[in-house]
Amino acid sequence: QQQVKQSPQSLIVQKGGISIINCAYENTAFDYFPWYQQFPGKGPALLIAIRPDVSEKKEGRFTISFNKSAKQFSLHIMDSQPGDSATYFCAADANFGNEKLTFGTGTRLTIIP
Amino acid sequence: DVKVTQSSRYLVKRTGEKVFLECVQDMDHENMFWxxxxxxxxLRLIYFSYDVKMKEKGDIPEGYSVSREKKERFSLILESASTNQTSMYLCASSSTSGWEQxxxxxxxxxxT
Known part of the structure; x- marks a missing residue:
């Protein structure tokens, strides 16, 4: 049973554009929502994370928007650059990340010049 | 920098072979994951461990076992490899006082 649904599976965005990746969850016990970024040949690495007590978190060009009532959260990449081309995974966890993460299926993002 | 190393980048085994995948972390983390x-x-969780000699099943444990004899090392074992176990295997670690894996x-x- 997939508890975190991620879309789209792949995304192509022009350089300078906004990349948007969406995730939805079912388990209302989730209280920690990280995004991981994975480059080819590397393991995933934490990009940005949010807790449900805030609706938005921004770090540089990366923003997480969180809608608790809809049980949805999204990653926005502003001014997308070719170096942002990677696979992005959303995830969710209960107990503030101190236990196992449930990952989405991933989005392969390609930024074209 | 936290470093998590895995014993091999590429591995080719035959059906029925016993396979060991080793993972070592150098940050004294309590939690380790496969x-x-x-x-x-x-990414689908196979097994995880909160402490030495402790293990818990993840979402897809069938066909796998694990071993954690030392805090820094977590091994994944395929008792009898099958073709449907062809995949990328990722190890991760985290601290109980933090949240990043x-x-x-x-x-x-x-x-094969």
Missing amino acids: YRQDPGLG YFGPGTRLTV
């Missing part, structure tokens, strides 16, 4: 990554399925570079296992 995932497999398959296209369209994301640190991943190794992965082992791409092919079972």
